[in-house]
Amino acid sequence: ADTGDNVVRLGDEASGISQRVRGLTPGKRYTLGADVEIGPGARRATTLRVRGGTDTEARSFDITPARNRMASDEKRDTYSQRASVSFTAPRGGTVTVELGAVPGSAPVVLDDVRVMADTTAPLPTAEDGTVIAHDDFEGNQPGWGPFVKGDAGGVTDPRTSISDLHEPYSQKEWKNTYSPYDSGALKGKAVDDVLAGRHSLKSHAENTGLVHRTTPATVPFEEGRTYRVSFSYQTNIEGQWAWVTGADRVADGKTTSRDITRDVLEPALDTAAYSREIVAGCGDTWVGLRKLGSARGADLVIDDFTVTDLGVAETGAACAAVTAPNGVELSPGVPGEYVTAFTNHESA
Template identity: 50%
Template sequence: QGWGPFLKGDAGGTNDPRTHIAQLHAPYTQAGWNGKLVDDVIGGAESLKSHDENSGLVYRTAPWTVPMEDGRRYRVEYAYQSSHAGAYEWVTGYDRTGGTGAAVETRRTPIGQQRTTGHFTETVTAGCGDTWTGLRKRADAPDGADFVLDGFTVTDLGPAPERAACGTLAVAAPETLEPGRPNRVTVTFGNDEAAAATGARAVLELPEGWTAEPAGPVDLGTVAAGGKATAAWQVTPPVDAAH
C-alpha cells in the first residue's frame, strides 16, 4: 500500500490508515469550512493528506520509488500545511546493507504549525544502505493534527563532499540518576559500515562536578561490519545535584 513515491509505514498497522489522496471540492475541503484548520488540497486538484494519524512512521520512500545513490547529495522539498506544532517530523534514514536489522533513522526534523502553505527543503547525503525519507507522527502529538503535502521532489545535487557515517549509538541509563551514588550507564555502538571499524572509542561527557569510573574514554577495539560493542560507566552525580 502506498501513495505515489511513498510506501505506508507502521503507523496504525494494516487496519487503520488515515492517510489518503484528498481531492478538491471547495469550499468543503478547504480551511475555514466547519472548523477545518488547514486545506485538504494545497496544489491543483489533489494533495496527500494525513488526518489525525496514528503515531509511528506514516510513510516513506523506497529505493525503487526514489533511488538515492551512496555518496551523492539530494535536495528534498515539498509544499505543505500542518495544523499543529509538535505533531509530525520529517525523517531521513537508511535500510542496513543486506536488509538485516531494523531501519536506522539518521535525522528527525520537527514540523511546526503552518496553516498557510509553506515550503520545506532539506539536504540528504545518501549512504550506508538504501537511503529513504518520509513522515513520522509523534507519540505526544495533540489530538486532531493534520499534515498535507504536495509537490514532493528530490533533486540530485551531485557528489557529496563527505561520506555518510554508518553507525548507531544507543544509551541506556536509569530514568533518574541518584545523587552521591554510582549509577550504571551503558552505550552500545553498532557498526553499519561494509568493513570493520578499528580504533573505536566511547567518550562520556559529564556536567561539572559529576564523576565516572572509568574516568577516560573506553576502547571498543575492532567492531566487525554489522557488529556491536558496548561500553559501561558508573556515573556519580554530586550529592547536591537536582533530581
C-alpha cells in the first residue's frame, strides 16, 4: 500500500491466496477473517472460504461500499472493512483457508488475514424463516458485530462501543439514584449500559449522521426477498435516533448510498423491542442507525440484533424517492415556485 503497509493485491485474472491450517481443536468454532477492499465504484465477487473434511463454509460479496471512517484504524479513509466466515474444526483438526476473487479489473486488496477462536453464539433458529444474522455482542470477534462506522463525525474515534456490565455502576438504577444529570430536563433519564448478558452495543452522545450500518460482507441481503430486522433497545430522549434501511448503488465508477426508510425510535427507559419487515432491493440493501438530533446526553443501547429471511417477497422493493430543495419557504396564500425531483430506482 502507499502507506508502506504490506498487503496482498489480487491480479485481474481469477486469483487468490490459500493456507493449510493445522492443530485446530476438533468440534471447536473458529473464524477466518480479513480486511478486504474491492475497488471503489466497482464490483468483483470475492470469497472467504474454509475447506475441511466434507464441509465447506464460505462468505461471498462483490462490493465494499462503506468508507472506513475509524480514526484509530490503519485502514481509515479506504474502503477496507473486516469480513469473516465462521466454521467448526473437523475431526482431523486441519482445514484449508482461501481468499480469492473472480476475474475482473477492480482491484482487490487483502490484509490482516487470521484464524481465531470464535466464542460468538451460533445462529438461532426461527419458526417462520432462516436467521442469516444475529449478534448479542457477547463474543470475542473484533468490531461492533455486523456493523461498521458510518459518516457521523467524519473520520473520528466514535462514541459507540461494546458496553460492559459493571453493576451497579453501568445500570440506570445506580445512575438515576446516585449520579443524576445536572439538567432538569435530563434528570432521571439514564438507560442501562447493558440490556442482557454482559455486553450490549451503546451509542453515547454521538455525532449527527449515520452512526453505524451493515455491509454485504456482514449481512448478505438478497434482492427480492423479505427480511425481518429486529433488536431490543433503550433510549432516553425523543427524536434523536432513527433506524434506517438503505441501499448502495454502483454506477459510472461511483458508489452512492441513500436511506430508503427511516423509523424514529421512541424513548424507552425500559427495554423495548423493534421489528420491521423489509424487502431487499433498490441496490445493495443495508440497515443501520442514524443520529438525527444534537440533544445533550442522548444515549441508545441495542442488543439481540437479528435478521431473519422470510422468503421470496410478494412485491418488489419500494425504491422511488421525492426530493425537494432546502431552504424554500412556503407561506399560505402567497404564490411561489417549488420544484421537486422524482427519482425511480424500481425495476420494471
